[in-house]
Amino acid sequence: MSLLASPSGKVVNVERRLARLERKMDLLLGHLGVEEPRIPGMERVHELIRQGRKIEAIKAYRQLTGEGLKEAKDAVERMN
Structure with missing residues (x-):
């Protein structure tokens, strides 16, 4: 698990946030009909x-x- 301190001092789970962003990107690309290379x-x-x-x-x-x-x-x- 990758943890990182944010500027406000809160510890953020980077892997969890990255996975969430990747899921959103996959949904957006799928909606637009863009396929992976x-x-x-x-x-x-x-x-x-x-x-x-x-x-x-x-x-x-x-x-x-x-x-x-x-x-x-x-x-x-x-x-x-």
């Missing part, structure tokens, strides 16, 4: 999802993007 090799992730091999898809997504486990899981679930 293509990542070379992502076709393999989509194929694994179609085959119902979610765990392997998450592993492949992590290898391609360098994302953490939770971020990769969330991304693969959004692709479903």
